[in-house]
Amino acid sequence: MDNEIKFSAESLELVNRIIARYPEGKQKSALLPVLHIAQAEFGGWLSTETMNYVAGLLKLEPIEVYEVATFYNMFNLAPVGQCVIEVCQTGPCMLNGAGEIIQHISKRLDIKPGETTPDGKFTLKTVECLAACGSAPVMRVGNRYHENLSTEKVDSLIEEWCKCGKSSHDNPYNE
Amino acid sequence: MGIKILTEHIDNPELKKFEVYRKTGGYTAVEKALKTMSPDGVMEEVKKSGLRGRGGAGFPTGMKWSFLDRKSEKPHYLVCNADEGEPGTFKDRYLLERNPHALIEGIILSGYALGVEDAYIYLRGEFFYILQILEKAIAEAYEKGFLGKNILGSGYSLNLYCHPGAGAYICGEETALLESLEGKRGNPRLKPPFPAVSGLYNCPTVINNVETLATIPWIVNHGGDQYAQIGVGRSTGTKLISASGHIKNPGVYELEMGFPVEEFIYSDQYCGGMKNGKPLKAVVAGGSSVPILPAGLILKTANGEPRNISYESLAEGGFETGTMLGSGGFIVMDESTCIVRNLYNFTRFYRHESCGQCSPCREGTSWMEKILYRIENGEGRMHDIDLLVDISNNIEGKTICPLGDAAAWPVASAIRHFRDEFVEHVNRKGCWFD
Ligand SMILES: Cc1cc2nc3c(=O)[nH]c(=O)nc-3n(C[C@H](O)[C@H](O)[C@H](O)COP(=O)(O)O)c2cc1C
Ligand code: SF4
Ligand code: FES
Numbered sequence: 180m181d182n183e184i185k186f187s188a189e190s191l192e193l194v195n196r197i198i199a200r201y202p203e204g205k206q207k208s209a210l211l212p213v214l215h216i217a218q219a220e221f222g223g224w225l226s227t228e229t230m231n232y233v234a235g236l237l238k239l240e241p242i243e244v245y246e247v248a249t250f251y252n253m254f255n256l257a258p259v260g261q262c263v264i265e266v267c268q269t270g271p272c273m274l275n276g277a278g279e280i281i282q283h284i285s286k287r288l289d290i291k292p293g294e295t296t297p298d299g300k301f302t303l304k305t306v307e308c309l310a311a312c313g314s315a316p317v318m319r320v321g322n323r324y325h326e327n328l329s330t331e332k333v334d335s336l337i338e339e340w341c342k343c344g345k346s347s348h349d350n351p352y353n354e
Numbered sequence: 355m356g357i358k359i360l361t362e363h364i365d366n367p368e369l370k371k372f373e374v375y376r377k378t379g380g381y382t383a384v385e386k387a388l389k390t391m392s393p394d395g396v397m398e399e400v401k402k403s404g405l406r407g408r409g410g411a412g413f414p415t416g417m418k419w420s421f422l423d424r425k426s427e428k429p430h431y432l433v434c435n436a437d438e439g440e441p442g443t444f445k446d447r448y449l450l451e452r453n454p455h456a457l458i459e460g461i462i463l464s465g466y467a468l469g470v471e472d473a474y475i476y477l478r479g480e481f482f483y484i485l486q487i488l489e490k491a492i493a494e495a496y497e498k499g500f501l502g503k504n505i506l507g508s509g510y511s512l513n514l515y516c517h518p519g520a521g522a523y524i525c526g527e528e529t530a531l532l533e534s535l536e537g538k539r540g541n542p543r544l545k546p547p548f549p550a551v552s553g554l555y556n557c558p559t560v561i562n563n564v565e566t567l568a569t570i571p572w573i574v575n576h577g578g579d580q581y582a583q584i585g586v587g588r589s590t591g592t593k594l595i596s597a598s599g600h601i602k603n604p605g606v607y608e609l610e611m612g613f614p615v616e617e618f619i620y621s622d623q624y625c626g627g628m629k630n631g632k633p634l635k636a637v638v639a640g641g642s643s644v645p646i647l648p649a650g651l652i653l654k655t656a657n658g659e660p661r662n663i664s665y666e667s668l669a670e671g672g673f674e675t676g677t678m679l680g681s682g683g684f685i686v687m688d689e690s691t692c693i694v695r696n697l698y699n700f701t702r703f704y705r706h707e708s709c710g711q712c713s714p715c716r717e718g719t720s721w722m723e724k725i726l727y728r729i730e731n732g733e734g735r736m737h738d739i740d741l742l743v744d745i746s747n748n749i750e751g752k753t754i755c756p757l758g759d760a761a762a763w764p765v766a767s768a769i770r771h772f773r774d775e776f777v778e779h780v781n782r783k784g785c786w787f788d
Contacts, residue, residue, distance in 0.1 A: 205555060211517070313598050
């Protein structure tokens, strides 16, 4: 990666506002929010360079960032596609056809869960209960939930994203 | 439809705006408390209400508050648990996205009662869009003088911040949540010390669920006694039930405690009966962690009493023939459901979400997953069934946090009530459900 890892002025301001929410000396508390912002800004995943940069910003040892980044499911530790599709695979969604949805997307994009299409457009992930079991099956793409899924609905969403070149690397604080 | 404490105006899509919430009577409880009540007075009303924590454990809220070490010189914190990760539970999301000001108002009142100056909402990471709703609502509350310095000229000051998690069910466990809020891995802490003595940054801390806190404004407005008159016995008030699975009308319903389970499942006003017309087979009544019950035992207790939605009635019969209200995640399964496959799914979930600190939980969940996989896929042996029971017994009660129990109970209960189905899987060398 040749691009230097450095937040935009706008993100830096947001990061500083977030750090100020925790007591003096407790800036480590800002780690999860700041990693979300970093993941959004630097390509949808956390490279070692990105994590080192965040460690520097929060005055932490790099290891403190690595051990956290590897614990939480939302952080991608390898490059992902433009658009990361996360389908819920837990009990209540399974009862209402999540398996079929996962299979369908897998077939349509010709990738298995965990993989990225060769053109770098899509990554398919299976995730655990998204707290939307009443409108199963459900998937999350960036800052949006898509609920009551059917294979038709999934097809039209994928078509739409192909056309608009959607990125799902959303900054959680920006609409 | 019964009394609505949390959802009266919830169908108004504008309710998330300050002005609209205010017009429905919002923030009057803050005015009442800060102008006419002492912090102890608020605490007293909450004790009288009999409100019990809605995050799953059902611990009396007033009592929890009274454990806070108020004499400590250190700052005190209030943390709202909005991590909602228990499979089958989606009621906090419903409140957060539609009625965020009720939560904020509840936090102000609770913070006042507890003498807290800084409060955090720990929000499940996947809820990016709710983070935006909350940030907006919190900003409005500051702007209108309900948060920040010297609220309504009362001398009481409170800061409130929202903090996103990053995808880890274990961070719903209160001490893992605190670790996570401190920017660490979500490894639960050994207790004692309890958070009331040493919580966030080792300071006295109260942690409450979204639904618990959102109930406080009603209690302050109407008084604890009036709240205690709603419901049944020691299950006072109303409960949000998240209904999912094979039913016609899945969704979130506010029910007065004591509402009959049978009416809830079959009435058109609620779940509307089974979606595909197939008979009811089983229900997991309190989120994936609680024991599963077959149709006969969820509708009636072993003594033939109709079951109702309350802590006591659902627990009637203990773990032999009863279950728990838990977080109120009501997962309904019809006859087409394979109990083994469903259990495999849940067990895989717990294996995935185990933080790995305790060997019984880390190794046990992983073994149970493997064994269930082989039973479901035709490689099971007859003694695997008792082996599963044995492993679950070796997890239960032997771990740092209750995730171990949460993984063990579904296994033990599924085998207790549906042993024949496991035996049949072994005999037929696999699954016959499609
Ligand atoms: C594994 C595990 C996950 C939990 N997840 C949640 C959760 O998502 N939300 C919640 O409010 N409580 C959850 N709890 C319960 C909390 O530890 C805690 O009891 C609760 O937040 C206290 O609030 P209450 O007294 O208002 O119920 C969980 C507990 C365990 C053991
Ligand atoms: S019981 Fe499981 S989740 Fe809880 S602390 Fe132990 S290993 Fe971690
Ligand atoms: S099981 Fe899929 S959202 Fe809960």
